[in-house]
Amino acid sequence: xxxxxxxxxxxxxxxxxxxxxxxxxxxxxxxxxxxxxxxxxxxxxxxxxxxxxxxxxxxxxxxxxxxxxxxxxxxxxxxxxxxxxxxxxxxxxxxxxxxxxxxxxxxxxxxxxxxxxxxxxxxxxxxxxxxxxxxxxxxxxxxxxxxxxxxxxxxxxxxxxx
Amino acid sequence: xxxxxxxxxxxxxxxxxxxxxxxxxxxxxxxxxxxxxxxxxxxxxxxxxxxxxxxxxxxxxxxxxxxxxxxxxxxxxxxxxxxxxxxxxxxxxxxxxxxxxxxxxxxxxxxxxxxxxxxxxxxxxxxxxxxxxxxxxxxxxxxxxxxxxxxxxxxxxxxxxxxxxxxxxxxxxxxxxxxxxxxxxxxxxxxxxxxxxxxxxxxxxxxxxxxxxxxxxxxxxxxxxxxxxxxxxxxxxxxxxxxxxxxxxxxxxxxxxxxxxxxxxxxxxxxxxxxxxxxxxxxxxxxxxxxxxxxxxxxxxxxxxxxxxxxxxxxxxxxxxxxxxxxxxxxxxxxxxxxxxxxxxxxxxxxxxxxxxxxxxxxxxxxxxx
Numbered sequence: 001x002x003x004x005x006x007x008x009x010x011x012x013x014x015x016x017x018x019x020x021x022x023x024x025x026x027x028x029x030x031x032x033x034x035x036x037x038x039x040x041x042x043x044x045x046x047x048x049x050x051x052x053x054x055x056x057x058x059x060x061x062x063x064x065x066x067x068x069x070x071x072x073x074x075x076x077x078x079x080x081x082x083x084x085x086x087x088x089x090x091x092x093x094x095x096x097x098x099x100x101x102x103x104x105x106x107x108x109x110x111x112x113x114x115x116x117x118x119x120x121x122x123x124x125x126x127x128x129x130x131x132x133x134x135x136x137x138x139x140x141x142x143x144x145x146x147x148x149x150x151x152x153x154x155x156x157x158x159x160x161x162x
Numbered sequence: 163x164x165x166x167x168x169x170x171x172x173x174x175x176x177x178x179x180x181x182x183x184x185x186x187x188x189x190x191x192x193x194x195x196x197x198x199x200x201x202x203x204x205x206x207x208x209x210x211x212x213x214x215x216x217x218x219x220x221x222x223x224x225x226x227x228x229x230x231x232x233x234x235x236x237x238x239x240x241x242x243x244x245x246x247x248x249x250x251x252x253x254x255x256x257x258x259x260x261x262x263x264x265x266x267x268x269x270x271x272x273x274x275x276x277x278x279x280x281x282x283x284x285x286x287x288x289x290x291x292x293x294x295x296x297x298x299x300x301x302x303x304x305x306x307x308x309x310x311x312x313x314x315x316x317x318x319x320x321x322x323x324x325x326x327x328x329x330x331x332x333x334x335x336x337x338x339x340x341x342x343x344x345x346x347x348x349x350x351x352x353x354x355x356x357x358x359x360x361x362x363x364x365x366x367x368x369x370x371x372x373x374x375x376x377x378x379x380x381x382x383x384x385x386x387x388x389x390x391x392x393x394x395x396x397x398x399x400x401x402x403x404x405x406x407x408x409x410x411x412x413x414x415x416x417x418x419x420x421x422x423x424x425x426x427x428x429x430x431x432x433x434x435x436x437x438x439x440x441x442x443x444x445x446x447x448x449x450x451x452x453x454x455x456x457x458x459x460x461x462x463x464x465x466x467x468x469x470x471x472x473x474x475x476x477x478x479x480x481x482x483x484x485x486x487x488x489x490x491x492x493x494x495x496x497x498x499x500x501x502x503x504x505x506x507x508x509x510x511x512x513x514x515x516x517x518x519x520x521x522x523x524x525x526x527x528x529x530x531x532x
Contacts, residue, residue, distance in 0.1 A: 019257050026253055027254075028258070035250065122250050
């Protein structure tokens with residue numbers, strides 16, 4: 001029998017920055033400095049993890065949202081990924097590893113009309129920002145426009161007017 | 163696919179693509195043409211897109227690069243996926259930044275300081291999505307009398323993670339009284355009631371800021387294009403242009419550039435007729451866009467402060483060559499105007515001005531670029 005904490009998963013809230021976009025949800029884990037991208041199906045399931053709904057109830061309400069029947073095992077597939085990415089609070093739910101490959105495939109195939117839940121890590125070098133490239137206070141300068149502070153006092157950058 | 167794209171970006175061979183083709187500046191302009199609008203239209207071929215992606219990625223325009231191609235077949239290429247990942251990261255970063263801005267305003271207001279947020283978030287908020295316009299610092303304009311209090315507040319341990327730049331004055335708006343700037347500023351509700359410049363002062367600031375840095379970052383011209391296309395019906399061009407004839411010339415030139423290079427539309431016939439940048443200005447900007455990276459432009463392309471060469475002159479000639487001023491930058495620093503002919507005399511004056519400061523550093527009252 002599965003433990004209670006596992007059948008009623010709770011989404012982690014603390015230490016996360018969440019931004020919902022039209023097709024996906026972006027999550028930044030402040031503790032681990034990792035960014036994740038949840039597709040629409042994974043988002044629906046994650047949002048239903050309130051700590052009081054069972055996986056069966058989650059499957060039912062996600063079915064309603066998607067207007068298509070969704071298997072409970074389909075929910076487990078999402079929970080497994082959410083758990084591995086530390087997006088659930090109370091430890092790992094019974095992982096998909098408890099299911100046979102055939103069961104997993106069947107779970108996903110049953111819901112073939114629905115996108116498979118995906119929690120993907122965002123792996124890319126941090127893109128450049130748009131800072132001016134100005135010199136910080138105390139740097140040697142020849143004109144005020146070189147300085148972040150806007151002033152070049154006596155050959156050194158400063159934020160204070162003379 | 164994201165992983166392979168990211169790996170490709172780190173790959174030295176990929177990085178070598180940063181030595182761009184001669185037309186790379188024009189490609190950047192084409193890739194960003196209309197990119198701030200809701201609809202997406204890619205104006206570059208796949209081969210050009212591969213060339214331009216590193217330039218967009220490393221210049222702060224990765225989000226806009228993605229936005230421009232998101233509904234086109236280019237979105238499914240490795241470079242497209244790389245830009246998409248960048249857009250996602252920048253979106254999350256924008257959310258984090260916004261909470262910092264709210265925190266900074268809360269602390270300053272508790273100390274009875276009312277700052278104006280300039281650049282950064284104040285322009286980013288106007289884009290269709292927060293991830294399109296990245297920014298790093300929180301630039302705040304404060305009244306001169308509030309400066310020391312504000313400086314103490316931003317030293318607070320709670321604000322250590324916020325990179326705040328306080329400005330008691332600002333070169334870009336030095337032609338208008340700071341009291342008027344504050345009186346015209348407005349509160350916006352999308353970040354806990356942050357105070358921002360009125361649209362007229364904001365456009366003037368962005369235009370002069372673009373020139374002040376020789377227009378090397380393409381994103382800055384996108385900001386201006388976005389402002390031009392999102393201004394309210396009652397936008398007062400007289401307030402924006404101000405009374406200083408030189409600055410009127412500067413703003414007209416930048417507005418003309420935004421139209422010429424990025425296809426921005428201008429809603430005022432009188433301004434549209436005057437907004438034209440001389441050919442050498444657009445050439446200079448496109449030339450800078452071939453290398454839109456911070457280390458390729460003043461002051462980071464300098465090897466060492468000139469003062470250090472007084473004691474150890476090795477390499478001074480090479481560094482002097484690097485210091486020959488960009489013509490746009492020179493025009494601004496000597497308070498010149500943008501005419502049909504590029505003014506070598508402005509560049510010479512700029513050199514003399516800098517040499518004079520090297521020898522007699524204290525001459526601040528006369529410094530128009532403070």
